[in-house]
Amino acid sequence: MVDEPSEPDATKLTTTKRKWASEGRFLTGRISRPETDRLPPGQHLVKNWPVLDLGQQPQISELQWRLDVKGEVETALSLNWKQFLDLPQNKLVTDIHCVTTWSRYDNSWKGVMTRDLLDIVHPTADANAVMMTSYDGYTTNLPLADFAAEDAVLATHWEGEPITREHGGPMRLVVPHLYFWKSPKWLTRIEFIREDRPGFWEKNGYHMRGDPWTEQRYSDD
Numbered sequence: 001m002v003d004e005p006s007e008p009d010a011t012k013l014t015t016t017k018r019k020w021a022s023e024g025r026f027l028t029g030r031i032s033r034p035e036t037d038r039l040p041p042g043q044h045l046v047k048n049w050p051v052l053d054l055g056q057q058p059q060i061s062e063l064q065w066r067l068d069v070k071g072e073v074e075t076a077l078s079l080n081w082k083q084f085l086d087l088p089q090n091k092l093v094t095d096i097h098c099v100t101t102w103s104r105y106d107n108s109w110k111g112v113m114t115r116d117l118l119d120i121v122h123p124t125a126d127a128n129a130v131m132m133t134s135y136d137g138y139t140t141n142l143p144l145a146d147f148a149a150e151d152a153v154l155a156t157h158w159e160g161e162p163i164t165r166e167h168g169g170p171m172r173l174v175v176p177h178l179y180f181w182k183s184p185k186w187l188t189r190i191e192f193i194r195e196d197r198p199g200f201w202e203k204n205g206y207h208m209r210g211d212p213w214t215e216q217r218y219s220d221d
């Protein structure tokens with residue numbers, strides 16, 4: 001007699017991901033594109049990496065640094081630097097599209113996927129968006145599905161080196177499928193909220209979502 005092969009134990013993580021997939025909860029409508037279609041409309045390619053921010057580039061030591069995750073979650077978190085680095089680490093390569101019309105291909109990142117954070121905090125059924133706050137006072141919002149995109153990463157490294165202070169080190173979010181203002185530098189707080197509401201640029205005329213493929217640059221009103 002040969003033993004029946006048994007199903008491998010489903011970890012809590014895969015269970016959650018399967019549940020999300022079956023609910024279609026985090027579908028972002030992203031589709032893969034052919035190489036010839038890689039540059040969104042109205043964008044041009046750059047080789048350098050421009051620096052854009054409100055003008056204050058906070059210096060955050062690893063001792064001071066914290067990431068608070070709160071609001072509509074089952075398990076709120078307040079992580080120090082070491083605790084953050086103990087989360088699962090991943091590497092990926094993505095393009096950047098800035099609303100000021102530059103795009104930069106093939107940026108390699110290392111950090112914690114937002115999906116892995118979501119597996120720990122478990123947003124409640126009432127969570128529909130996130131509001132993010134940075135050490136320079138910058139805020140920006142994302143619908144939950146965009147925050148949960150499979151390539152969204154809480155990044156600590158770019159091209160194998162720690163992200164520099166001017167680019168948002170020690171940690172910034174990168175949400176590759178939206179304009180880059182949706183990728184807060186020096187991120188310190190992620191609040192899960194019931195209803196999407198505007199952050200800094202969204203209050204100042206930028207679009208609530210910021211999809212580069214449909215040129216969601218500015219809000220209509």
Ligand SMILES: Nc1nc2c(c(=O)[nH]1)N[C@H]1C(S)=C(S)[C@@H](COP(=O)(O)O)O[C@H]1N2
Nearest residue numbers: 050051052053054134138167181183184185
């Ligand atoms: N904390 C913070 N994050 C921010 C900003 C900012 O002013 N403060 N500017 C946003 C904008 S408008 C852009 S285009 C990108 C620029 O990132 P970079 O300087 O690394 O290119 O950061 C985004 N994230």
Ligand SMILES: [Mo]
Nearest residue numbers: 052098099181
């Ligand atoms: Mo920007």
